[in-house]
Amino acid sequence: xxxxxxxxxTVTIPGETSGSYAEAEIKAYELMAQRKSTGxxxxxxxxxxxxxxxxxxxxxxxxxxxxxxxxxxxxxxxIYHQELKRIIGxxxxxxxxxxxxxxxxxxxxxxxxxxxxxxxxTFYQKIATEFQTKRFDYKPSQVKLLEAEFPDLxxxxxxxxxxxxxxxxYKSIERLEQxxxxxxxxxxxxxxxxxxxSAKDIVSPATQQSKKVEEETCPICMDTLTEKxxxxxxxxxxxxxxxxxxxDFKPVxxxxxxxxxxxxxxxxxxxxxxxxxxxxxxxPGYERNxxxxxxxxxxxxxxxxxxxxxxxxxxxxxxxxYLPHSSEGRKVLGLLQRAFDQRLIFTIGRSSTSGRNNVxxxxxxxxxxxxxxxxxxxxxxxxxxxxxxxxELKVKGIY
Numbered sequence: 001x002x003x004x005x006x007x008x009x010t011v012t013i014p015g016e017t018s019g020s021y022a023e024a025e026i027k028a029y030e031l032m033a034q035r036k037s038t039g040x041x042x043x044x045x046x047x048x049x050x051x052x053x054x055x056x057x058x059x060x061x062x063x064x065x066x067x068x069x070x071x072x073x074x075x076x077x078x079i080y081h082q083e084l085k086r087i088i089g090x091x092x093x094x095x096x097x098x099x100x101x102x103x104x105x106x107x108x109x110x111x112x113x114x115x116x117x118x119x120x121x122t123f124y125q126k127i128a129t130e131f132q133t134k135r136f137d138y139k140p141s142q143v144k145l146l147e148a149e150f151p152d153l154x155x156x157x158x159x160x161x162x163x164x165x166x167x168x169x170y171k172s173i174e175r176l177e178q179x180x181x182x183x184x185x186x187x188x189x190x191x192x193x194x195x196x197x198s199a200k201d202i203v204s205p206a207t208q209q210s211k212k213v214e215e216e217t218c219p220i221c222m223d224t225l226t227e228k229x230x231x232x233x234x235x236x237x238x239x240x241x242x243x244x245x246x247x248d249f250k251p252v253x254x255x256x257x258x259x260x261x262x263x264x265x266x267x268x269x270x271x272x273x274x275x276x277x278x279x280x281x282x283x284p285g286y287e288r289n290x291x292x293x294x295x296x297x298x299x300x301x302x303x304x305x306x307x308x309x310x311x312x313x314x315x316x317x318x319x320x321x322y323l324p325h326s327s328e329g330r331k332v333l334g335l336l337q338r339a340f341d342q343r344l345i346f347t348i349g350r351s352s353t354s355g356r357n358n359v360x361x362x363x364x365x366x367x368x369x370x371x372x373x374x375x376x377x378x379x380x381x382x383x384x385x386x387x388x389x390x391x392e393l394k395v396k397g398i399y
Contacts, residue, residue, distance in 0.1 A: 153173065278291040
């Protein structure tokens with residue numbers, strides 16, 4: 001994400017000049033403020049951006065401070081400083097309080113500071129939702145090698161040089177675990193396979209012979225295949241023992257990520273998922289539908305072998321989420337029920353809001369925990385949410 005270039009779209013606002021998406025949205029904010037001051041009508045049903053609606057209601061007030069977690073901000077400053085710089089831009093000043101718990105935005109253009117604040121909140125919450133901290137027994141003297149291999153992780157050696165603490169997104173930490181377990185990175189292997197496929201029609205006989213030898217090499221241990229095992233869906237082959245170890249970690253192909261069997265998570269086994277329908281309440285964007293209210297409850301308990309600190313107590317959680325009572329909303333409800341039964345909704349780790357460890361937290365299936373406020377507040381309107389969450393569930397074999 002840190003190296004992703006900004007995508008520009010040409011957007012034309014009636015009566016205005018065309019420009020980039022960011023320029024167009026800023027101009028739209030300014031028009032909203034003008035309409036507010038002149039008494040012009042504003043049709044909320046036709047609003048495309050929740051942030052516009054929020055700014056409209058605030059009458060373009062100065063951008064308020066944002067409370068953040070200092071550990072998450074340290075990670076963002078270290079790993080995503082270029083992305084953060086791009087979000088802030090040249091005309092807005094971002095300041096962080098001592099300890100990094102409060103972030104403020106100032107600009108001569110109030111509407112620009114508001115816009116930047118909204119972009120920062122969306123970016124910060126995406127990082128915080130996927131954020132984890134994990135301990136690994138590893139020689140701190142070799143940290144530089146790990147940092148080069150995993151640039152999106154913040155790796156901190158213990159002062160006594162007996163272990164390392166790793167912070168970052170759950171997917172990157174999972175890839176690091178695969179590295180320590182001797183499982184080849186799926187993304188790297190997939191890219192290598194794609195290169196082979198694109199060149200298959202032009203390789204020389206010598207290269208073809210070399211490729212044949214390579215195909216008889218296990219992608220996990222990088223040695224000659226022993227008791228060759230070929231997966232039925234994707235046709236990738238591995239040593240039988242190597243594949244068993246990989247599947248003990250996660251039942252997916254180590255090369256392409258195709259799921260085999262039912263994925264099980266680390267959500268505590270005791271817990272409930274209940275829901276009820278509110279026919280007379282409506283979510284923004286779904287005014288013709290009622291509301292599905294989901295109540296999750298995970299009690300306090302003791303961590304198992306699959307958790308960060310086996311044998312230690314963990315703090316449970318109660319969470320409420322919302323879906324529209326539409327045909328697609330009911331479909332998502334059924335998929336979430338399957339995910340809950342497979343222990344995929346929650347995990348045990350570090351809370352991105354309180355900073356406490358050994359607590360029940362959301363896993364990587366995003367929920368709407370607010371009825372309103374748009375994506376930056378985990379609420380509605382968000383017309384793409386139902387399709388996004390279905391894609392997240394599909395990755396886990398739930399569809």
